[in-house]
Amino acid sequence: MKITLNSRELNKKLQFLSGIISSSNTLPVLDNFLFEIQENELKITATDLETTMSTTIAVSCEGKASVFMDVDPPLQRVPTLYILSMMEKAVTSGKFPRDYLGTFWSADSKLGQSAYLPYVALRNKENILINGLAYFSGNQMVNTTKPLEIGAFMAVQGIDPGGYSTLFTTKNMGIVMIKTNRRFTKVSSTIQDGKPHFVYELFLEGDLDEHFDSKQPVNSSAALHEIELEFNEQLQGVVSGLIRHTQADHSDIFGMGEIIRARHPQYWKQHIHEKKDWEEIYSGIQVEAKLHMHLQRVGLKDR
Numbered sequence: 001m002k003i004t005l006n007s008r009e010l011n012k013k014l015q016f017l018s019g020i021i022s023s024s025n026t027l028p029v030l031d032n033f034l035f036e037i038q039e040n041e042l043k044i045t046a047t048d049l050e051t052t053m054s055t056t057i058a059v060s061c062e063g064k065a066s067v068f069m070d071v072d073p074p075l076q077r078v079p080t081l082y083i084l085s086m087m088e089k090a091v092t093s094g095k096f097p098r099d100y101l102g103t104f105w106s107a108d109s110k111l112g113q114s115a116y117l118p119y120v121a122l123r124n125k126e127n128i129l130i131n132g133l134a135y136f137s138g139n140q141m142v143n144t145t146k147p148l149e150i151g152a153f154m155a156v157q158g159i160d161p162g163g164y165s166t167l168f169t170t171k172n173m174g175i176v177m178i179k180t181n182r183r184f185t186k187v188s189s190t191i192q193d194g195k196p197h198f199v200y201e202l203f204l205e206g207d208l209d210e211h212f213d214s215k216q217p218v219n220s221s222a223a224l225h226e227i228e229l230e231f232n233e234q235l236q237g238v239v240s241g242l243i244r245h246t247q248a249d250h251s252d253i254f255g256m257g258e259i260i261r262a263r264h265p266q267y268w269k270q271h272i273h274e275k276k277d278w279e280e281i282y283s284g285i286q287v288e289a290k291l292h293m294h295l296q297r298v299g300l301k302d303r
Helices: 007-020 065-069 080-092 100-109 148-157 221-248 256-263 265-271 275-282
Strands: 002-004 034-038 041-047 052-058 060-062 116-123 127-137 140-144 165-169 175-192 195-212 286-296
Touching (some): 007 041, 080 116, 080 127, 100 116, 127 148, 148 175, 148 195, 148 221, 175 256, 175 286, 195 256, 221 286, 256 265, 256 275
Parallel strands (some): 195 286
Antiparallel strands (some): 002 060, 034 041, 041 052, 127 140, 165 175, 175 195
């Protein structure tokens, strides 16, 4: 595609937009401008994820960009307000942490915590969904979580209120659906054999919403307690797996390093001098997770 425009005007527009580009961006893509051509108009956009600025220039175009870009079918824009509305709904329903952009910049500036952002994906070429957490190490995105692991992350952080419903198969009670309503977390930390050691106790309160296809009714406190124990075991596996994966990627999205800095300053001063020091240590520390779910039989439906 060939375009013709006034170079002096282009330079003026780029200088205007460059004011929003930070010299210390953690995402390389934010150092660039987005160019979009619509008929005889060039739209230039810059962003720092919190603020977005755009400007336009009149141009003369020849040819089709899709011939050179090999875009088939053409990409469709997703309205920003639609994504923001989706994220706001997820936050208010307890399915995603609040102030995730503020948390990203805050965590990125700390030596004892790694940053994360929502990982948004396209489903069936039409619908946008939150597909997990994208987490960072060394100023780069290193991996993503599964959607259910967002709930595990929020449980470890003790972020309230709850909002996730979990469907799982029990050994004796058939298939049940549990909705988490409240979360509370207690964290203890020690230095053992020269390494940090954490114990996370996760206290959850929830409802047993539905009970599917089982000849064994949930009509006693003993049956409810059996489901609680199985839920604790399964969720503990999800939480422990998430922690192990972030350790393998040297990404402490939980902020365990900040706990060590506050509670064990002597260890911190001796071993941590820059962020990569803690990211390396985090990959080898021992973390225990203990689950305590209290269930109510409110609104139970047997099917």
